[in-house]
Amino acid sequence: MVDLVAENRSFGGTQKVFSHRSSTCNCDMTFAAYLPPQISEGPVPVLWYLSGLTCTHENAMVKGGFQEHAAKNGIAVVFPDTSPRGDGVADDDAYDLGQGAGFYVNATRDPWKPHFQMYDYVLQELRGIVLETLPVQDRHGITGHSMGGHGAITMALRNPDMFTSLSAFAPISHPTQSDWGRKQLSAYLGDDEAAWSAHDSTILLKEHGWKGDLLVDQGASDQFLDLLKPEALAEAMIARRQPGQVRMQAGYDHSYFFVSTFAQDHVEWHAARLN
């Protein structure tokens, strides 16, 4: 049911890549999972890392540097893909719509509806597979980068019982008011903006808050600040007296050089709350 397609020793643990038929997305899906050396002593907690626009399961797996810190802290890391893929799956010529840009929602509009069900895929189907297949505890943290930071915050805020810890790297923070959001939400969910609020971190944080504390890192030299709108999330967070921290990191851009630099802080943040 789940095929192991690659396996590499890494920092005393194992970096694996799996493929499986997804009933939620109606296509084959790929995901990666890092298992730390501590699994020899028993199941470990899971950190979910959701990737950004154009990424597959592979980008963070090879460029994020998470394995070193996961091995030190005894947690597994799961890297899902960012969309359904394949010849029979709808797509768009733009890099920010269709394959590689699932936006972590369940599409209700054609041509996207038959496959683009990433919200349910990550939260239900893949979570079930991970719990069934890997030596992990039913204890989860979630983080992500850019579109994946958006996915992490929206999923955790809407499902607080499913996650113990939450952080994000340069998340798309206010998609209902950004070209990184309005385009995708209207394509996947239709023009009724009422349906969009359930996928906007700033709106969700204002309404529901987060049960724990929240860590957000943002590069001050990020080339996409106008699209990410971190100031909206920060305002919502502080206005609500939400425990946590938003850190503006001088000199850093939107790349994986930024993510890898702060990967240690995020893994330790989650490990402290999961262990």
Place this chain on the structure above:
Amino acid sequence: MVDLVAENRSFGGTQKVFSHRSSTCNCDMTFAAYLPPQISEGPVPVLWYLSGLTCTHENAMVKGGFQEHAAKNGIAVVFPDTSPRGDGVADDDAYDLGQGAGFYVNATRDPWKPHFQMYDYVLQELRGIVLETLPVQDRHGITGHSMGGHGAITMALRNPDMFTSLSAFAPISHPTQSDWGRKQLSAYLGDDEAAWSAHDSTILLKEHGWKGDLLVDQGASDQFLDLLKPEALAEAMIARRQPGQVRMQAGYDHSYFFVSTFAQDHVEWHAARLN
């Protein structure tokens, strides 16, 4: 003369990519350099990282995880390309000859001779550019992976005054007796095998040894063990009573998951000898 083509903040320092016209290779060449935060206090030593077959300057830069350790230890890391490149440069359909496979020699045979001068390019031209352009000391360590491990060991053993410290990840250890070597050395240097010995780590180590101590890491599950021939290098090292260590790492393969796992050990090895 040297153009900055990319710049990313990373672990408090800066990852840069440069392009320049090479008079040695008669084409444009690209290289990457990581500068640690300590350059604000003065010039730092340089660790040269030579990459393997098919790689550019980019693979180790994004997958090796060296920046974290270079930042902690206050050394710069330079990542040269593995060959001349471009439309006017000779190439071969095979992945292991021509562009991406310069083998760190000066070709004496056509069609390779006009551009494939990687030995002089790295040791003379690029070294001069690095010393002139970057805030570094004239104090160098050298390492590399696979074909780059071969380059590191052969260059250091033949030029002990140019390098203070030496290590390698899964080096091509005995190319005169391997299909990773005989093919390339005959293409670049001709069929007279006498000329090949100057580019064989095992032969050079037997004849000259290394003035310092030497660190070699090798994955025990490396899929290319038959081509790398680490046993020849180990035999030469121990027979000569060469100070150093060859470590056979259980479970690790030839990938960057192996390199990144042991990057910390190698950076600290060089830093201890360079600082």
